[in-house]
Structures are given as structure tokens and as C-alpha cells.
Amino acid sequence: MRETKKKILETARVLFNEKGVANVSIRMISRELGLSHSNLIYHFKDKNAVIELLHQQILEAAIALNASIKEDNNTIKMLFESVDQGFRIIYDYRFFMIDLNLIMRENPGLHSKFLEIEQLRYSMYKSKIESLIAAGIMKAESSYRNYDYLIKQIRIISDYWLSSAQIYESGEKVDFIVSSYGNLLKHLFYPYLTQKGESIVDELRM
């Protein structure tokens, strides 16, 4: 029955989000589902196997998102929209980002995969920024406008906004958190906008 496996993933996801990966055991997940723990082990070798599959779900959602956003329409509007939607998707799997370091430490395979994906993310931003410069929307690079640093700032905020939200915004609603931190990321771009860029973003903000 394929159904059981799905239920396990779903329950695990919710429990991970609630209590944190470290505080959820195989036995807890099975108890929650009214299953024997040996049954759970039949479907997943261990907790890491569950996490790996959940990570794959995230990836699939991200790929679907990328596909839905037209590549040729390479505007800042699309960039910001993908931020909002990406943030919304990852929120449902927030345990993964909040316990990121724990997970990476105990799962070297996932760690390497994560590093590979990061390279893709880097190139994506790199080329987006280049085309925004070419379009006169972002300022040209200079000693005080080093876009490699910008991309690394984006990386940290993308990786850890959920951790930060857990500490500083506990109790706030999903929508509020997602839009706050989405704005935080977008504001990284603002001081790099040209006048033309600003007027384009002005329209988006209406």
C-alpha cells in the first residue's frame, strides 16, 4: 500500500515542523499514526531516509515553480514573484531550514546534494543580475557594488529566514512571516536599482 508511505511522510513533516527534527523519533511518528514502529522501518530505513524523501518533495515543488515562471520573461517582477512563491513553499517544510545544520551534519549525502543545488542557485542569480544590469534596471558592478557579496547575502537570508522567524516572530501568522521576510530579501536589491529600476519596482508595489 503506497498510501502508508505518504501518510508517514505527511505525519513526519508535521511533527518535524512542530517539535524539531531532533525531538522526533521513528517511534513517535508511528505512534502518532497508530502503526507499529517496525512497520515504519519497513518503509524507511531510518529517520534520515524520511528526511531525504521530504527533501525530494521540496525539490520537486521548486522545479515545478521554476517551470511555471517563464524563463524568457526575465524581469525583476518574475524574480520577486519566485521569491514570494519559493518562500511560501518552503514554509511548509520549515523544519528542513530550521534544522538545516543538524540535518547536514548527520546526512553527508544530503549535504553534498545541497551544495550542488546551491551552485545552481548561484548561477541563476548571477545571470539574472547580469541581465538586469544589461536592461538598465540594476547599477553596474563596482568596488562598492560587488554582486558576489550580494549573492552570498541572499544565500544566508534564503537559508535562515525561517530560523530567524522562529526566534523573533513566534506566534505570527504564516502570511505575515512569509511576506515580511520576502520583503527583507527584496530589499537587498533595492539600493542597487537604477532610477529606471526603481520606477519599475514602484509599479509592482502598488
Add this chain to the structure above:
Amino acid sequence: MRETKKKILETARVLFNEKGVANVSIRMISRELGLSHSNLIYHFKDKNAVIELLHQQILEAAIALNASIKEDNNTIKMLFESVDQGFRIIYDYRFFMIDLNLIMRENPGLHSKFLEIEQLRYSMYKSKIESLIAAGIMKAESSYRNYDYLIKQIRIISDYWLSSAQIYESGEKVDFIVSSYGNLLKHLFYPYLTQKGESIVDELRM
């Protein structure tokens, strides 16, 4: 013997940094020290008590740093120096930042204290930025230069640069990591500098 307590803190700090807080038990620390675990419990009620004292050590170091940096000399040079030195100090206690969310979740008292300190951090940056604007070093605030967002960006990077380093820079030397991520933080300010500000920072970078 006060000595034992110090040794426990020292060993705990090293083990936490090495293995992560979740993977270190009271019994492990005592084993490492050749002590009985009941002896450890005699000195510290539990693991959280150890972490709390280590956190106090961090605070004391931070206070000493703030005192050493003259308040009246409110330049961007001092700001950047305190970043470098602050980053260096916290590196030795990196477990605290890497396992921040875990620690906050299981230690509500520490969480509140951390939130209080964050308010101080906020006001500090707020007033520093204001005086830098007044001095013509940073640009005036505007719709595309919202300094509240800048301060929140600073917050996330300050809180999670060590986590990010653990994932992306494993194996790199301390000095490299500290200076890389210090630069990352400083670059948050760069696009907000006036021409005057740029020329001042130019001298610092020589």
C-alpha cells in the same frame, strides 16, 4: 574547587563546537573529563545550566569589547572593527549560534534574554546609522533605502553566518572564515555609503 567548574565549561564548549549541542550529553562531558556524571550534576543542574553559563561568558566578552571601543569615536571605522572583533569572539562559541534555534526552543529563559539583547543591538545600530547619516557618510533614508530592513538583514547575517560557514566553508581556517563573513556584513553597508563615506572606507581597506 572552583577549578572543576571551569574545566567543565571548557570541555563542554569544545565538545559542543565539535559535535553539536544535541549530540553531547552530561555523561559525555564527564567521561571526557574523567569525572563521574553525578559530580557534573553537582556543579550544574543539567545541560541547559552549562549552556547558560557559557552564554554568560559570551556576554561578558561582548561587554568588554564594547567598553574597549570608545563610544564617542562613533565612526564607521569603529563600527567595522567591532564587527571583526565580535565575529572573532563568537567563533569560539560557535555552537551557540549554530544550534541557536535548538537552544532557544529548549530554554525559554535564555530565549527571553536573547530577545532583550537583540533590542539593544537594534538600538545600537539605529543610532549608529543615524549619526553616520548626520556625518554625511551614509545616504539619507528613503523609500528604497529603508534602514529598518538593513538592520534586520544585519540581524540575520549576524545570527547565522556561523551556520552558513559550517555548511559552505567546512575545512576552511578560522581567520579566513571570520574575515570572509565579516566582509559579507560590511558589504551590506556599502551601497548606502555617500561619496564621502566611500572615500573614508577606501582608506580603511588599504
Add this chain to the structure above:
DNA sequence: CGTATTTTAGACCAGATGTACTAAATAAAT
């Protein structure tokens, strides 16, 4: 020196966890 206090060790307990193994129940297939 003898007494009181602090520090340390050892033993024990109850609970949770991962893992392995066996057997029953259910579903699929021929």
C-alpha cells in the same frame, strides 16, 4: 586536632531509542 562542609564516586532505576528477528495478516498473482 577534630568537626563540619564541600566535592566526588558509585550504584541503581525508569524510560526511550534503534535494531534485529519472528510470525501473523493482507494483498497479488498464477
Add this chain to the structure above:
DNA sequence: ATTTATTTAGTACATCTGGTCTAAAATACG
């Protein structure tokens, strides 16, 4: 319908953990 494969439950085990209690050793003190 009988066999085969898949899915599930149950049990048992070794390990680790936090916590408590008791007593010995070390230290401080009067």
C-alpha cells in the same frame, strides 16, 4: 484456490540518558 510476495505487528535486546540516593574522600574551619 493455492501459492507467493508484501505489509504489518509483536517481542526482545543492548544501549544511552537523566535523575536520585548513599556513602566515601577531600577540603575548610574552628
